[in-house]
Amino acid sequence: MENRHSIGIFDSGYGGLTIFKSIIGKLPEYNYIYLGDNARTPYGDHSFETVYRYTLECVEWLFSQGCPLVILACNTASAKALRSIQQNVLPYKYPGRRVLGVIRPTAEVIGNYTDSKTVGVLGTRGTVKSASYLMEISKFYPEIRVLQQSCPMWVPLVENNEHLGPGADYFVEKYIGRILEADDRIDCLLLACTHYPLLIPKIRKILPENIRLMAQGEIVADSLGDYLNRHPEIEQIIAKEGIRKFFTSGDTENFDRHTSVFFGEHVASEPMSVG
Template sequence: MVKNKQSIGVFDSGYGGLTVFKSIARKLPQYNYIYLGDNARTPYGDHSFETIYQYTLECVEWLFAQGCPLVILACNTASAKALRSIQQNILPFKYPDRRVLGVIRPTAEIVGNYTHKKSVGVMGTRGTVNSESYLMEINKFFPEIKVAQQSCPMWVPLIENDEHRNPGADYFVKKYLDELLAKDDEIDCIVLACTHYPLLVPKIKEMLPPDINLLAQDDIVADSLALYLENHPEIESRISKEGHQQFFTSGDPRVFDINASTFFDNEVVSSRVDLIHH
């Protein structure tokens, strides 16, 4: 039998998904991976539900065409607004042997282990907060948990402009934390519901009371994927194990490579892809 060259696909509208990919590749280095950033059309959060669904589906189908039996939507906006429709309306009919997973459910599944007071804060982009996806998913697993949400519109621009380590970022980190904690003084666990936010963890921890747990998605999603592959040998056995990593962007590869290294902690060399006409 000819050995298939099949990879795990990791997709994000921009760079944030690289924090998730970095953790996945660290935990599961043996697999082949293809990362796709739809940088030409980012940010997704500003678009309508239909547009986000269309863009996400185009990216997923591109990764399927590259031979990925499994695609991770390492994007909260895409996970909130497109994942369920793709899982229910596209896969069973068009790609019955492929799987698409998101980042919201793995986070919601474990949040109950990190709150004693049954009070959780969720910090995300406006799109993710307005979708109320975290409220719904956490409620499914832990109906007794109260959830307060806080949108943090300045955090992604700070990170993407490499200002997140600078003192100027402190004001906006503190501002949104204070606004969230003012909503419920029982909060003892905060979920960072955006894949950019792991880069702010050191600053957030400095400003957080020590008794509040902070959950970032990078390691959560990596752990969840490891478990998924263990439980689904029919998918796992199809993925090549040569440790190859490929990067693609719908934007300018030179710009992507410079910015991507901030998120991936390693040199990244990408190729450009035209998603519209694949």
């Protein structure tokens, strides 16, 4: 591979743009290709088999664009597809490529955010059902008690730009109330979905001051920087021109309108066909 390649960033829709924004803040010099599978979002309620198939199709498309490294900036894809891709596809079909997720980097540092050793995880139904956070956190911090709460209405609220309106208050209070009632020792809440940071203003209004709110953007960005430092064979073939390209399997005009909310700036996306 010549030194003209990009880092691929994948999400089922818009949420991964919040991760991408943090990555650019830490590592602006690299070239990136962002792909949102908006035509088939949300992934949260799909089966493991469907999420795996969709994710693999998108990862392989990013590989075809010359990305030697792909970040699954999606908790559901990380929970339901990452391990199978890493173990069953890459060694045999793409031995020189790498795919990383957002769950392991978060699990590695979550112990720094809790004093009571009791944390709550807020995620999609798919992420919660996979129990991926329970398994990963237990590897690094077996003493931490993890409670989970699915928040099925949060992604639709954010996707429809209703997250700051009064209609979102009920569902924010509903899911936060449920997780805090499960154990009064919780002192850290993890937003285990890339859409959820957009609800932080409403969450903070009702969250007790002693409870830390943990978003993943900075954590994933730091982890990627560390990975590139430890893997010069990957880092050295990625172009450093600061070029960012955006693709969506959905409507480009709709995608571009949403980027100002998730990414903080307007972009011009290109279409990509899947399925």
